[in-house]
Each structure stands twice: as C-alpha cells, then as structure tokens.
Amino acid sequence: MTVMQAQSLGADDKSIPISPLRWQESGDTLCVEMLDQRLLPRQELWLRYSDAQGVAEAIRTMVIRGAPAIGIAAAMGLALHARAWQPDGSQWLASFDQAATLLAGTRPTAVNLFWAIERMRAVALRLGSTPSREQAFLAMRAEALNILAEDVAMNRAIGEHGAAMLPAGARILTHCNAGALATGGYGTALGVIRACHERSKRDGTAPISVWVDETRPYLQGARLTAWELMQEGINATLISDNMAAFFMGRGEVDAVIIGADRIAANGDVANKIGSYGLAVLAAYHKLPFYVAAPSSTLDPKTASAAQIPIEERSAAELTQVGGIELAPEGISVRHPAFDLTPASLITAIVTEKGVFFPPYSFVSAS
Numbered sequence: 001m002t003v004m005q006a007q008s009l010g011a012d013d014k015s016i017p018i019s020p021l022r023w024q025e026s027g028d029t030l031c032v033e034m035l036d037q038r039l040l041p042r043q044e045l046w047l048r049y050s051d052a053q054g055v056a057e058a059i060r061t062m063v064i065r066g067a068p069a070i071g072i073a074a075a076m077g078l079a080l081h082a083r084a085w086q087p088d089g090s091q092w093l094a095s096f097d098q099a100a101t102l103l104a105g106t107r108p109t110a111v112n113l114f115w116a117i118e119r120m121r122a123v124a125l126r127l128g129s130t131p132s133r134e135q136a137f138l139a140m141r142a143e144a145l146n147i148l149a150e151d152v153a154m155n156r157a158i159g160e161h162g163a164a165m166l167p168a169g170a171r172i173l174t175h176c177n178a179g180a181l182a183t184g185g186y187g188t189a190l191g192v193i194r195a196c197h198e199r200s201k202r203d204g205t206a207p208i209s210v211w212v213d214e215t216r217p218y219l220q221g222a223r224l225t226a227w228e229l230m231q232e233g234i235n236a237t238l239i240s241d242n243m244a245a246f247f248m249g250r251g252e253v254d255a256v257i258i259g260a261d262r263i264a265a266n267g268d269v270a271n272k273i274g275s276y277g278l279a280v281l282a283a284y285h286k287l288p289f290y291v292a293a294p295s296s297t298l299d300p301k302t303a304s305a306a307q308i309p310i311e312e313r314s315a316a317e318l319t320q321v322g323g324i325e326l327a328p329e330g331i332s333v334r335h336p337a338f339d340l341t342p343a344s345l346i347t348a349i350v351t352e353k354g355v356f357f358p359p360y361s362f363v364s365a366s
Helices: 052-060 067-084 092-104 111-126 133-163 189-203 220-232 241-249 275-284
Strands: 021-026 029-035 046-049 171-174 209-213 236-239 255-258 262-264 269-272 289-292 338-341 348-351 354-356
Touching (some): 021 067, 029 067, 046 052, 052 067, 052 092, 067 092, 067 133, 092 111, 111 133, 133 289, 133 348, 171 189, 189 220, 189 255, 209 220, 209 241, 220 236, 236 241, 269 275, 275 289
Parallel strands (some): 171 209, 209 236, 255 289
Antiparallel strands (some): 029 046, 262 269, 348 354
C-alpha cells in the first residue's frame, strides 16, 4: 500500500464527481486508488493498492465501504491479481480462486461483493486453463472497468426513477451513507436525493432538504453523508439517530430513503444497523419508506431475511469515538453492523429498472 499526498476531492472544482476509488495505469504505475473513508471529513487522503491482498485489507478495514463500492474494489483487486500472476508457477483458475476466496472472506453481508466476484469468475473461466498473463490481465481489467461504469449508470437511473416519486420541496430522512462514496459514483439513496436536487435547479421548483442520521456507531451519516451533501450544496441537517422519531412526530419528515446491502427474494432488506428501527417509525407515522439499490444487490438465492448473514464488528467501534474510550473497560459489547427490515415495512424498492411495489416480483424481473 502507498499513501498519496492528501488532495481535495471536488471541494473547489464542482465538475469533479465524487468517487471512492479509481483505476490508475500510467507508465510503471498500476494500482487501485481509494479515498480513505475512515479519515473523512477531517482529511481527504488517497491510498494506493497494487495487489489483491491490499484490496482485501482495504475492504476489511473500511478504507472503502458500501455494498456496490466493495464489489467494484474486489473486481479491481482480481484484475491486479491477474497482472501479477505467473503462468509458470501456478494454474490460472487455481490462482484466481485463491485470490477470489481472499476477497470474498472480507465482509459477509453485502451481496454485491459476491456478485462482482462471480462476474469476474465467469471471465476467468472463459479464458480457459492456459491463458497468457497479458490475456488474463486485459480480460479481467476490462470486466472490472465495465462493472464500475455500469454501476455509475445504474445509480443515475435509480436517481431518476426515485426522484419521480418525491415531490418538490420534500423533506427526506436518510440513514448511513448510500451515496457516491458507497458506490462507483453518484449513489443510490443519495442518487435519488441528487436527482431531486438537480430537478429543482433545472425546473426552478422548491428544493428538497435532507435529515441526516448520524448512524452510530461508525457515524457514516455524520462523517460521510453530511460531507457529500455539503459538497453538492444540498440543504442538509444532521441529527442523532434517536432524534428521528421526534421530527417524524412533529410532521417534519415526508419520506425515508435508504440503500441496501442485500435484498432477499421476498423483498426483505439487510442494511446498516438502525434501518429497521426507522422502518418501524415510518410505518407508525404513516410515512413512505423507500429502499434504493442496483439490481446487483438483489439476491434471488436468499429466500428471506432469515438466510442473510449479519456481520458483527469490533467492540472498539462501539466503545470508542475517534480513539477516545467512552465506555467502562471490560463491558460486554454486541456490535451487529446490519439489521433486517421485512418487506412488509417497505413502501417501494427502486432499482435501475424502475420502482417496484409489494408483493415484490422484482427478482424475476431483474
């Protein structure tokens, strides 16, 4: 891993789109560069990774996070692996599977990771057992870059479909970060919000406003979503997670929209911890609760939420903030990173293919 000099990302030049990772290939440089999301918003630092092992560690340690983004990162990691592969020393498919297994073991809940690896495996299989290193690399690189480009296009389509459901001036509550930083660019839930913002500027209609849940314990909302929205000039207000019910009860929220890490065949959704609670609150207050995700997040092999594995992360992420210990030493800790929202609480699921309402038939339609 190489640490690059800190640099601004879109703060001064609004034409630069926010993206959490980029493929770099120039001269002797071949790597994936990732914006270290652990440091935002205090510092914008890019890290360089030149092999699959480094990419796996970046995913595991949350340098990069968000279901679509880690899928793209894994695909790029496999392309790097193809470039480093030595045909004389190992069989191609065995070598590929070794790197794929390493990447697949990083985070268990987000299905996009496994979806992207399977796409790369299909390319690896088409190459046969004895490709040259150059053949393997060119094919794997092309597929990884296709996955990146397709994700951005899907996000923009999600934005357009979702924005059509929301009126001008809507007050939207969102949770965690389902923005450009969690994807190849533009975002899913924040893609809908961006599309609403662009519509208001284009048509001169009332601008939307966004309630940003801080999203304990990792604070993706406070650190990442708030930063993205401020970069875009979108009206945003940060609240703690336990304030959501207060503002819903006062009639100051019109809709809730979140992303997803996995959507089961029946429409159940796994997303950042706290999402289920918001769905219950929205149902009580008769507010629409929307989920925005690309079709790569749909998992037809998983029948319902009961089959979705839930990642549990370190106690330190809960007991510490910014390295400062807040809890008494020795306290028992549980830290599920995701929770499960039943389809019955979801008003609609927005993908690049359109808006789907219950009963959910979008899996077969995808």
